[in-house]
Amino acid sequence: MRIVADVMGGDQAPVAVIKGSVMALERDAGLTMVLCGPKAVIERELGYLNAPRDRIEIVDAPDVIEMAEAPVTAIRQKKNSSLVVGMNLVAAGQGDGFISAGSTGAVLAGATFIIKRIKGINRPALAPILPAKRGGRVLLIDCGANVDCKSEFLRQFALMGDAYMRTVTNAPEPRVALINNGAEPEKGNELTKEAYKLLEKEPSIQFMGNLEPRYILSGAADVVVCDGFVGNMLLKSLEGASVFIFDSLKDIFMQSFATKIGAMILKPKLRSFKRTMDYTEYGGAPLLGVAKPVVKAHGSSNARAYSNAIAQLAQMIRGDVVGKIAQSLQASADQQ
Amino acid sequence: MRIVADVMGGDQAPVAVIKGSVMALERDAGLTMVLCGPKAVIERELGYLNAPRDRIEIVDAPDVIEMAEAPVTAIRQKKNSSLVVGMNLVAAGQGDGFISAGSTGAVLAGATFIIKRIKGINRPALAPILPAKRGGRVLLIDCGANVDCKSEFLRQFALMGDAYMRTVTNAPEPRVALINNGAEPEKGNELTKEAYKLLEKEPSIQFMGNLEPRYILSGAADVVVCDGFVGNMLLKSLEGASVFIFDSLKDIFMQSFATKIGAMILKPKLRSFKRTMDYTEYGGAPLLGVAKPVVKAHGSSNARAYSNAIAQLAQMIRGDVVGKIAQSLQASADQQ
Numbered sequence: 001m002r003i004v005a006d007v008m009g010g011d012q013a014p015v016a017v018i019k020g021s022v023m024a025l026e027r028d029a030g031l032t033m034v035l036c037g038p039k040a041v042i043e044r045e046l047g048y049l050n051a052p053r054d055r056i057e058i059v060d061a062p063d064v065i066e067m068a069e070a071p072v073t074a075i076r077q078k079k080n081s082s083l084v085v086g087m088n089l090v091a092a093g094q095g096d097g098f099i100s101a102g103s104t105g106a107v108l109a110g111a112t113f114i115i116k117r118i119k120g121i122n123r124p125a126l127a128p129i130l131p132a133k134r135g136g137r138v139l140l141i142d143c144g145a146n147v148d149c150k151s152e153f154l155r156q157f158a159l160m161g162d163a164y165m166r167t168v169t170n171a172p173e174p175r176v177a178l179i180n181n182g183a184e185p186e187k188g189n190e191l192t193k194e195a196y197k198l199l200e201k202e203p204s205i206q207f208m209g210n211l212e213p214r215y216i217l218s219g220a221a222d223v224v225v226c227d228g229f230v231g232n233m234l235l236k237s238l239e240g241a242s243v244f245i246f247d248s249l250k251d252i253f254m255q256s257f258a259t260k261i262g263a264m265i266l267k268p269k270l271r272s273f274k275r276t277m278d279y280t281e282y283g284g285a286p287l288l289g290v291a292k293p294v295v296k297a298h299g300s301s302n303a304r305a306y307s308n309a310i311a312q313l314a315q316m317i318r319g320d321v322v323g324k325i326a327q328s329l330q331a332s333a334d335q336q
Numbered sequence: 337m338r339i340v341a342d343v344m345g346g347d348q349a350p351v352a353v354i355k356g357s358v359m360a361l362e363r364d365a366g367l368t369m370v371l372c373g374p375k376a377v378i379e380r381e382l383g384y385l386n387a388p389r390d391r392i393e394i395v396d397a398p399d400v401i402e403m404a405e406a407p408v409t410a411i412r413q414k415k416n417s418s419l420v421v422g423m424n425l426v427a428a429g430q431g432d433g434f435i436s437a438g439s440t441g442a443v444l445a446g447a448t449f450i451i452k453r454i455k456g457i458n459r460p461a462l463a464p465i466l467p468a469k470r471g472g473r474v475l476l477i478d479c480g481a482n483v484d485c486k487s488e489f490l491r492q493f494a495l496m497g498d499a500y501m502r503t504v505t506n507a508p509e510p511r512v513a514l515i516n517n518g519a520e521p522e523k524g525n526e527l528t529k530e531a532y533k534l535l536e537k538e539p540s541i542q543f544m545g546n547l548e549p550r551y552i553l554s555g556a557a558d559v560v561v562c563d564g565f566v567g568n569m570l571l572k573s574l575e576g577a578s579v580f581i582f583d584s585l586k587d588i589f590m591q592s593f594a595t596k597i598g599a600m601i602l603k604p605k606l607r608s609f610k611r612t613m614d615y616t617e618y619g620g621a622p623l624l625g626v627a628k629p630v631v632k633a634h635g636s637s638n639a640r641a642y643s644n645a646i647a648q649l650a651q652m653i654r655g656d657v658v659g660k661i662a663q664s665l666q667a668s669a670d671q672q
Contacts (some may be wrong), residue, residue: 133580144517147525181480181568189483189565213569214576229525232517233549233566234573240550241577244469245613252605262601269588269595277581 001030001317002057003310004095007037008064008082009102011300017101018045020306025052027307028314034095036061036086061085067299071105075113083107087114090292096317097293099284099309101301108145111290118322120329123149124289125157125228126296127164128235131276132219139165139174140216142228143235143285149227151194154178155202159328160288161223162205167319168312174222177211179230185209191227199225203335204328242277283312288325293317337366337653338393339646340431343373344400344418345438347636353437354381356642361388363643364650370431372397372422397421403635407441411449419443423450426628433629433649435620437637444481447626454658456665459485460625461493461564462632463500464571467612468555475501475510476552478564479571479621485563487530490514491538495664496624497559498541503655504648510558513547515566521545527563535561539671540664578613619648624661629653 005021007014014037021033032055035042039060046056063081065074078084083102087110090098098115100107108124117124125142132138141161146153158176165174178196180188185196187210199207211221213234226234249270253263263270283305284297293316297309316322341357343350350373357369368391371378375396382392399417401410414420419438423446426434434451436443444460453460461478468474477497482489494512501510514532516524521532523546535543547557549570562570585606589599599606619641620633629652633645652658 133583147517179569181483181565181572192565213573214579216573217576217580229517229528230566230569233515233569236517237549237552237570237573238577240553241574242581243550244553245578245581247469248609248612249606252602252609255605258601259605262598265594265598266588266602269591270585273584273588 001314002032002034002095003313003317004034004036004086004089004098005310006082006086006098006100006102007035007042009100009107010297010306011101012302013101014041014045016301016303016306018042019049019303020301020310021056022049022051023303023307024310025055027311031055031314032057034059034086034089036089037082038062059085059089065102065106067103069103069106071103071109074106075109083110084114087111091115097295097313099295099297099313101284101297101299101306101309104144104296107287107294107296111287111294115290115292115294118289118291118326118329120333121156121160121289121325123153123156124287125160126285127161127288128285129283130217130238132217134219135276136219137169138216138219138221139223140231140235141223141225141288142231144228144232145287146228147232148229149191151191151198154191154195154225154227155198156289156329158199158202158205158207158223158225159332160325161225163324163328164286164288164316164321165222167321167324168315169222171222173206175208175220176205176223176225177208177221179213179216179224179226179234180210181212183210183212195225202332204331246274284309286312286316286321288321291322293322337650338368338370338431339649339653340370340372340422340425340434341646342418342422342434342436342438343371343378345436345443346633346642347437348638349437350377350381352637352639352642354378355385355639356637356646357392358385358387359639359643360646361391363647367391367650368393370395370422370425372425373418374398395421395425401438401442403439405439405442407439407445410442411445419446420450423447427451432653433631435631435633435646435649437620437633437635437642437645440480440632443623443630443632447623447630451626451628451630454625454627454662454665456669457492457496457625457661459489459492460623461496462621463497463624464621465619466553466574468553470555471612472555473505474552474555474557475559476567476571477559477561477624478567480564480568481623482564483568484565485527487527487534490527490531490561490563491534492625492665494535494538494541494543494559494561495668496661497561499660499664500622500624500652500657501558503657503660504651505558507558509542511544511556512541512559512561513544513557515549515552515560515562515570516546517548519546519548531561538668540667582610620645622648622652622657624657627658629658
């Protein structure tokens, strides 16, 4: 299996990308990494590491797409950027999957224009995995790729999220829910009311109905579906609440000698819990709906987070998530 | 000042409403409470309390609107319900403000049809107050009254939220932000992009631009504006995150003898912090945009929460929030 990495994407690139790639190679003997980026930079970084060079290929790509660039323009103009070169390799079948921690807009634009969509999919969607109660996981789709959606897009998100969770978590029948402002079928805005009707009659998924956002982290569903604007709001508000609470706890712990003692006892456990709240721990967000497996690693990924995201991409490739999405679409079309 | 209370609205009604009313009377010598509900029930409950009867009026209203009833139908058919009778009193000028912990839909429908909107306001909005860093407060408008919005509604929400915070918090120039999926002006879906343009040129507010939901609780803004669907999602996801984290902490605290000791030391401080996270502590959510002050108390309000919500309504009345909203609309129309 050959995974192509955008060496220059991400806040800690290229170091975290190259280190993370080497960590992934150490964990997975069936893996070859194709590193796309400025050759001299990659060679130099690899020089510091004890890397399995027989499973590393370097493809020179001197240009870099910056975070602030307009995604579509950048993709069109910077033909020699690590992102464009890497995606072209994967599109041409010279790689089995693509990973980048670069700008979400650029990854999305590149995947849509270069790797292209699965036939029948209107809009690819970004689907991060969130923590749920007692070590569970829940896939949120879409979290920001499509800020204005039609109900049909949401139906496709449901099929894609279902295919991903079936493959990667081995849950034979993921419970799929529609994020809404009430549990009753008649609740919602125009979009969710229409989407409910589509999902209700969708034969190829286990649709459990509407779910209010307060239950996302409770583990009540395996896949939660919403438009990209709402998904982005949810992701960022969960993040905000978590930061607010942990910051406030820190203030409480520092209030007196007694609270410091109490905090000291609890610290190791709290730290590991805080880590489960951090969605970068679970790798990246798969970009579902494009014709090859693509994972968008978190922009702030360090080497460990990046290697987790590579492992996630490897799972997507081995489980043929792309093929399963295409099959789901077909099965759904046949039955209607 | 005469405040009219819907005695039969709320999970803990009528007891919490009547007790809460008496608590509010004890705290506020300038207050008279008009209790609407089944007379015999109110008389009996008051009999258990040491209540200042000279400042309590009872208006008999034998019917009850249940949580599950379709709001508009209930308002039209149950003319003798505590909610309809109470709202009619306020609409007729026999009360200065109205409070209910009953069904949000019924309060909204009743306020719109009976008390009616302020001239120039398209849609009343529900605006709960959330905790922010270091004891701050932030008003979220709308949190669910209007699930499908036009950009003009959002402009009006901004004016209403601004008028409320100026009056109730004595902040002379509240910072108003538009909730969006990125800070840059060009970010957003169709609705927020249009709303940005309206808010940007709105002379009567301090518009600080877009705000991502992760910063809502950071205290970066005093008023945060969004459509009611998104607001409902945000409110419920903040709630969900808070429940998830506190439940997980509880699990951590019970893990061993040592963690139990640590937890015991921290417990009082944690409990008071958890209380600041509970938005019912701040009273209720004002329903802004209707022609008389209305507060929707949380459905699960106990007597203390209810008395806080009455105190909040008294502030709205004394500060003439309704008048200030009308003035803002006028000033804005004059300048355009």
